[in-house]
Amino acid sequence: MKVVFSARSATVNLVLVLLLSLFAGDVVAHGERAQLASMRMRTVHWFDLNVAPLKVKVGDIVTVTGKFYTSELWPNQLPSPEDTVYLNIGVPGPTFIKLDASVNEVPMVRSTAFELGKVYEYRIIMRARIPGRYHVHSLLNVKDAGSLVGKGTWVEVEDHSGGPVPFVNEATTLTGETVNLETYGLGDVFVWHVVWIVLGIAYIVYWLARRELFIPRFIRVREMGQDKADEILTKRDFVVSSVFFTLTLAVILGGYLWGENKYPITIPLQTGKVDVVGLTPPTGELDIEVESARYELAGRSLMINAVLTNRSDQAYSIGEFLTANIRFLNSAISGPTTYPEEEMVAFDGLTVTGDSVIPPGASRPVKMVASDALWEQYRMTGLINDPDSRFAGLLFYFDEDGKRYYQEIGGPILPTFF
Amino acid sequence: MSEQSVSTELMSENEVRQRRLDVKSLDNPKAMKLYRRFDGIFILVLFSFLALGVQIQFTLTAGDWDYWIDWRDRRWWPVVAPMTLLMFIGPLAYGLWYRLRLPVVATAVTTLLCLTSWLSRYLNFYEFTYFPMSFVPASTYIGLGILLDCSLIMTRSLIISCIIGGGLFGALVWPLNWPIFAASKVPVEFNGMLLSMADLMGFQYIRTTTPEYLRIIEESTLRTFGGSVTPLTAVFAGLVGIVVYALFLLLGKWINGLDKYAKRIA
Ligand SMILES: [Cu+2]
Numbered sequence: 001m002k003v004v005f006s007a008r009s010a011t012v013n014l015v016l017v018l019l020l021s022l023f024a025g026d027v028v029a030h031g032e033r034a035q036l037a038s039m040r041m042r043t044v045h046w047f048d049l050n051v052a053p054l055k056v057k058v059g060d061i062v063t064v065t066g067k068f069y070t071s072e073l074w075p076n077q078l079p080s081p082e083d084t085v086y087l088n089i090g091v092p093g094p095t096f097i098k099l100d101a102s103v104n105e106v107p108m109v110r111s112t113a114f115e116l117g118k119v120y121e122y123r124i125i126m127r128a129r130i131p132g133r134y135h136v137h138s139l140l141n142v143k144d145a146g147s148l149v150g151k152g153t154w155v156e157v158e159d160h161s162g163g164p165v166p167f168v169n170e171a172t173t174l175t176g177e178t179v180n181l182e183t184y185g186l187g188d189v190f191v192w193h194v195v196w197i198v199l200g201i202a203y204i205v206y207w208l209a210r211r212e213l214f215i216p217r218f219i220r221v222r223e224m225g226q227d228k229a230d231e232i233l234t235k236r237d238f239v240v241s242s243v244f245f246t247l248t249l250a251v252i253l254g255g256y257l258w259g260e261n262k263y264p265i266t267i268p269l270q271t272g273k274v275d276v277v278g279l280t281p282p283t284g285e286l287d288i289e290v291e292s293a294r295y296e297l298a299g300r301s302l303m304i305n306a307v308l309t310n311r312s313d314q315a316y317s318i319g320e321f322l323t324a325n326i327r328f329l330n331s332a333i334s335g336p337t338t339y340p341e342e343e344m345v346a347f348d349g350l351t352v353t354g355d356s357v358i359p360p361g362a363s364r365p366v367k368m369v370a371s372d373a374l375w376e377q378y379r380m381t382g383l384i385n386d387p388d389s390r391f392a393g394l395l396f397y398f399d400e401d402g403k404r405y406y407q408e409i410g411g412p413i414l415p416t417f418f
Numbered sequence: 419m420s421e422q423s424v425s426t427e428l429m430s431e432n433e434v435r436q437r438r439l440d441v442k443s444l445d446n447p448k449a450m451k452l453y454r455r456f457d458g459i460f461i462l463v464l465f466s467f468l469a470l471g472v473q474i475q476f477t478l479t480a481g482d483w484d485y486w487i488d489w490r491d492r493r494w495w496p497v498v499a500p501m502t503l504l505m506f507i508g509p510l511a512y513g514l515w516y517r518l519r520l521p522v523v524a525t526a527v528t529t530l531l532c533l534t535s536w537l538s539r540y541l542n543f544y545e546f547t548y549f550p551m552s553f554v555p556a557s558t559y560i561g562l563g564i565l566l567d568c569s570l571i572m573t574r575s576l577i578i579s580c581i582i583g584g585g586l587f588g589a590l591v592w593p594l595n596w597p598i599f600a601a602s603k604v605p606v607e608f609n610g611m612l613l614s615m616a617d618l619m620g621f622q623y624i625r626t627t628t629p630e631y632l633r634i635i636e637e638s639t640l641r642t643f644g645g646s647v648t649p650l651t652a653v654f655a656g657l658v659g660i661v662v663y664a665l666f667l668l669l670g671k672w673i674n675g676l677d678k679y680a681k682r683i684a
Contacts, residue, residue, distance in 0.1 A: 086630050092548075093548045093624065094548050094549055094622075107609040109621050110631075111629065111630050171618060172606070175604060175605070181553075183551075196558045196560040199564060200560040200564065204522055207522045208522065211454075213460075213461075214460050217518045222517075223440075226516070233571065238572065242568070245569065255594065255596065260596070262597075267605045268647070
């Protein structure tokens with residue numbers, strides 16, 4: 001799965017993919033670390049990713065569900081999803097087919113637009129098509145901004161025990177015909193191509209299979225001069241060309257009528273955008289004011305000083321900080337859960353200094369430190385090189401019943417040199 | 419036309435003698451044998467150049483339009499595809515007509531493009547990235563090439579063949595390809611939405627870096643003309659074909675004139 005470059009030419013892509021796989025490991029090739037750190041922190045916060053099942057046979061269903069929050073601190077220099085977005089899956093080509101996709105229960109056959117600062121729940125149902133082991137990513141293609149990739153999950157697709165079974169992808173047309181899309185219409189395509197290739201080659205052979213070709217013809221035309229050069233063309237040339245001309249027009253017309261006859265009901269390609277309404281994140285009446293944020297250049301941590309004001313009637317405890325697809329969990333709290341084989345989780349990554357429980361009505365300064373080797377592994381330490389040093393992430397907190405709330409926090413961030 | 423006589427007047431005695439020898443050599447079996455061997459090599463070189471050249475030109479300009487069955491809309495693909503081909507054919511057609519009176523370039527280019535396209539679809543799309551061939555079949559332009567070449571030999575005039583051949587080249591792309599992808603335009607219902615089979619395949623067969631919105635489907639002010647999109651596009655594409663072909667024939671003429679300067683330098 002390639003990320004930043006557009007798919008103009010498959011050949012160019014092929015070369016790039018080969019180069020990437022030569023110089024980089026698994027992770028880079030999928031784009032997890034390719035983008036600027038600040039961009040990964042302030043675009044789409046993917047969470048609750050669940051891919052199941054993780055081991056399937058060809059033809060089996062794999063369901064990808066999850067949520068994402070569109071950052072309100074979306075970088076100005078990056079085109080926003082408020083224009084045009086397409087929900088997609090990052091796998092190497094159609095190793096799976098997408099059977100269905102929806103966002104907030106709206107079918108996502110086409111492109112859409114997302115408001116910033118909203119939550120979107122998506123569900124993609126796929127069917128395994130090619131055996132192999134794939135890092136399956138959710139991704140958003142944002143118009144003019146490229147692909148924004150969620151984290152990946154490894155899925156293994158095996159052949160059937162009895163050996164490879166041809167993959168069949170059936171669809172029923174509105175005219176009531178059930179066809180296999182894997183080979184749909186191909187027989188006719190080949191026949192018509194053969195007809196034309198034979199005609200083309202026949203014409204070329206007529207002109208090139210002659211005693212005098214390039215050099216003799218060149219000498220003769222030069223000798224005759226442009227005024228008389230046409231005399232080199234014979235009557236036979238004229239007749240044969242007329243026959244080819246007429247035959248070609250007849251075959252074009254015949255082919256067209258054949259197509260109209262075989263497929264009398266056709267429609268133009270369909271396009272247009274789908275509308276979907278974003279959900280408001282459950283903030284639970286907790287106000288968070290970020291006072292300052294720093295990150296250690298040498299170390300592996302991000303420190304956030306914030307004042308939390310609880311306007312609700314229940315106590316909250318801070319359980320998780322999520323940024324750039326990395327989950328920093330507060331191991332002192334039992335709230336956050338993870339999915340089987342979930343990647344990019346720092347189980348003991350979040351330390352909350354002071355009281356991590358905010359009682360109802362209270363307003364408290366809290367110091368949160370998100371620290372883990374994942375910072376380095378995913379090149380988040382490159383923040384210093386970014387043109388716009390701000391951060392953003394989702395802060396998850398839980399009430400006494402274990403119910404989850406969250407909201408986005410963010411602001412300027414400064415490096416600390418030790 | 420008078421160019422030739424002018425340049426003959428300006429030729430040195432040495433050159434005139436050389437040319438006379440060249441003509442005589444055509445009666446010499448040994449020389450002819452040599453020429454034929456050269457012709458064989460030249461055909462290989464020329465065809466390799468044409469195949470590679472048109473493949474690169476077409477990839478860079480028509481690209482996605484011609485790769486995916488769900489990109490070939492009624493409005494843009496029938497204009498873009500012939501236009502980009504005529505740009506490649508024009509200068510070469512001029513050269514081969516002016517120097518050799520050989521009207522084969524358009525057919526050769528379109529036939530070679532078809533063959534290389536199938537090769538590329540098979541290797542790049544089918545073998546390497548798993549797309550089913552039914553989603554990425556090649557289009558054909560061979561019929562257009564034959565019409566263009568034949569109109570040249572029938573009229574023996576670059577100008578008239580530009581109007582007839584160039585016009586047909588643009589106008590007939592759609593009917594020529596209709597038997598190849600009419601099937602992909604059959605309607606299907608999906609999630610309560612009306613799609614063509616091509617749209618459905620575009621949704622199902624995952625293309626990570628070619629999202630749906632990159633397609634340019636029927637975007638144009640011509641939409642106001644209602645149902646007659648295809649014939650209207652054909653007329654428009656025909657006119658574009660004539661203009662583009664004329665411009666690139668002129669480019670060919672200019673390139674052909676360059677040998678004058680080459681001689682002067684020598
Ligand atoms: Cu990956």
